[in-house]
Amino acid sequence: MLLAVSLLLKALAAALLARIAWLDFTTQKISNRDVLLLLCFGLGSLQLFSVVAGSWWDMGLSMLAGLMLFVGLFPFWTLRKVGAGDVKLMAVTPLLVGGSGLVVFSLLLLVFALVTALLVKNPFLLPAGAFRGYVQHLDRKGVVPFGVPISAAAICTIAFQIVYSLNALILSQ
Template sequence: MSLLLAASLLLKAIAIPLLARVAWLDFTTQKISNRDVLLSLCLGLGALQLVSVLTGSWWDMGLSTLGGLLLLVALFPFWILRKVGAGDVKLMAVMPFLIGGDGLVVFTLFLLVFAVAIVVLVKNPFMLPAGAFRLYVQHMDRKGVVPFGVPISAAAICTIALQMYHAILVATSSGILEQLN
């Protein structure tokens, strides 16, 4: 495995607990800090930079930039209308950098699944275990909103884990084939 690929995977691995923290804080406080969004952006840009140097192609970096700008522009009116929070908009705009342009379709599918799961739980909170139900009901009584950072972070974590698994699988299988030849 290349040192650049390993460093890129390390940056993505560091992003996983950060995204878990974002999800937990968004659920409990209904806030996504700018520091966490900026750190996610830096980790994503670092990983993309390393992969771009490794492959010699800047296509993924350009695609991620375009995706981030499109998401920011598309979600900004929803923030103005108070349908989503500013932290959710910023977090979604950073996701193409963290995921990479080639992982956006997988991220979107995971996001759809987790968003539907959140909607089902919001409509039927009795499906939750007793402790989680109590925490959820207290949270909803206090805020009256849905934490969109949770499905965004969960989808990103699953996508990053899948990308890391695929990268490690390809790197180790290509190494084994080179040793056999």
């Protein structure tokens, strides 16, 4: 039962991440309310998973990774290279994916960030004229909605974890 609630919290976090990605794409803003809600989902899910697993290692590793990301990205925010919402979202994400999902998340984030940078710098690769114009506008303003690749990588990692957990649960019965 605890594992099911943990997976439900992860699914709710994935839905909220999709909302954050859309809002960041359209408004270049990530609200503190959404980040705090993600923090609650992540902590709740990790705590339930830690009780089921009988080990708090995953939770400790996630908290350490979140702290390191916040401290590491904070100077980039002060230099105006990254938005404050992006820094907070990156700091909360390890709590969503857990310590065991950090490698998968990191690899997916690298792929999605490269695709985002490629599309922002080369909007002619996009099919729709309005979408191309929007990306050109982002390029002229010098902003990149980095919350989109962060959210996409986290959603894919969470989906992988949910499928893996459900498969393990089914095979164990």
